[in-house]
Amino acid sequence: MVLAYTQMLERRLGEQPGDDVALFLHYISTGARRLDTLLAGLRRFIQTTEASEQELTPVDCNAAVDQAIANLQSAVTAAEAEISFGGLPTVPGVAVLIVQIFQNLIGNAIRYRSEAAPTITISAQPELTEWVFSIADNGIGIDPRHHSRIFGVFRRLHGDEHPGSGMGLAICKAAVERMGGRIWVESNPGHGSIFRFTIPKFEALS
Amino acid sequence: MTQVRCNRVLLIEDNPADVFLVREAIRCRPIDCDLEVVETFEGAMDVVKSGSIPDIHAILIDLNLRTGSGLDILNAVRSTDGLKKAPIAILTSSDSPRDRDAAMQLGADLFIRKPSDLDSFLNDVGSAISRLLGIAQRSAAAS
Numbered sequence: 050m051v052l053a054y055t056q057m058l059e060r061r062l063g064e065q066p067g068d069d070v071a072l073f074l075h076y077i078s079t080g081a082r083r084l085d086t087l088l089a090g091l092r093r094f095i096q097t098t099e100a101s102e103q104e105l106t107p108v109d110c111n112a113a114v115d116q117a118i119a120n121l122q123s124a125v126t127a128a129e130a131e132i133s134f135g136g137l138p139t140v141p142g143v144a145v146l147i148v149q150i151f152q153n154l155i156g157n158a159i160r161y162r163s164e165a166a167p168t169i170t171i172s173a174q175p176e177l178t179e180w181v182f183s184i185a186d187n188g189i190g191i192d193p194r195h196h197s198r199i200f201g202v203f204r205r206l207h208g209d210e211h212p213g214s215g216m217g218l219a220i221c222k223a224a225v226e227r228m229g230g231r232i233w234v235e236s237n238p239g240h241g242s243i244f245r246f247t248i249p250k251f252e253a254l255s
Numbered sequence: 256m257t258q259v260r261c262n263r264v265l266l267i268e269d270n271p272a273d274v275f276l277v278r279e280a281i282r283c284r285p286i287d288c289d290l291e292v293v294e295t296f297e298g299a300m301d302v303v304k305s306g307s308i309p310d311i312h313a314i315l316i317d318l319n320l321r322t323g324s325g326l327d328i329l330n331a332v333r334s335t336d337g338l339k340k341a342p343i344a345i346l347t348s349s350d351s352p353r354d355r356d357a358a359m360q361l362g363a364d365l366f367i368r369k370p371s372d373l374d375s376f377l378n379d380v381g382s383a384i385s386r387l388l389g390i391a392q393r394s395a396a397a398s
Contacts, residue, residue, distance in 0.1 A: 051371075052371040056374075099353065
């Protein structure tokens with residue numbers, strides 16, 4: 050609404066070169082757009098919390114990744130991203146949360162890509178009581194001093210060149226923790242990132 | 256001979272800024288219709304229960320009214336004789352699947368997220384009204 054009316058004002062006033070008014074209106078609409086993105090992220094976070102009340106049931110992670118990629122289809126196609134995965138396990142979880150985790154991590158790998166076309170590899174390693182999932186990319190990487198901060202709410206390392214709500218990883222963390230797991234990142238600038246998260250095996254729950 | 260009547264669209268929305276934008280959407284398209292606006296939850300419940308606005312062809316309901324939920328109005332409309340079949344769109348600024356499911360369950364025809372961008376708003380809301388009037392026309396022709 051704020052954005053719509055700012056645009057309406059811009060149109061009514063027309064182009065007035067050298068006039069501060071146009072610049073101010075531009076600042077307002079940029080701010081309104083950013084608020085909009087933040088709100089959308091916050092809503093998704095709330096939806097995650099709501100979905101967290103659901104019971105854990107067996108979730109096929111291959112199907113979850115398929116769904117996540119389908120949800121991101123236009124971004125995947127535009128970036129010519131290559132995503133490889135297969136043989137992922139079925140784990141006790143909440144399907145919408147697992148899809149959301151993969152979707153946010155794959156989405157980030159594409160958004161924070163390097164010059165090269167994004168290559169994303171998703172795998173899972175069985176440990177004694179849990180599965181360790183890895184989402185590895187060839188993106189721009191993350192400075193180690195930010196590794197723990199990035200999972201907080203409204204945390205953004207980038208400006209408008211990479212628009213986002215700053216909620217994506219906070220949502221992943223909340224979702225993973227709801228299912229009894231942990232999430233972390235291994236990365237260095239220029240060397241891509243590997244996001245890892247764990248989900249307890251069925252046996253571990255009984 | 257069929258009687259030519261103007262389409263009458265009922266908008267239940269308590270934010271005057273959104274009311275104005277809906278009028279713009281109708282004007283831009285253009286859509287030939289009279290827009291009746293009810294600006295409170297209580298007012299909307301009165302109108303629905305008393306039938307004080309006759310011949311409504313389509314209804315737009317904002318989901319989050321200050322003093323009540325648009326879903327309650329939707330429910331009331333669907334259980335009122337004469338309005339049971341009125342095409343209804345729920346307008347909302349949320350895109351929560353839970354809200355969408357609830358609205359569809361209660362018999363809404365469309366669930367429209369109000370875009371924040373001006374042109375998208377005019378386009379999405381205008382097209383929703385056209386679609387509702389199309390549904391109304393088809394069900395009038397069928398009966």
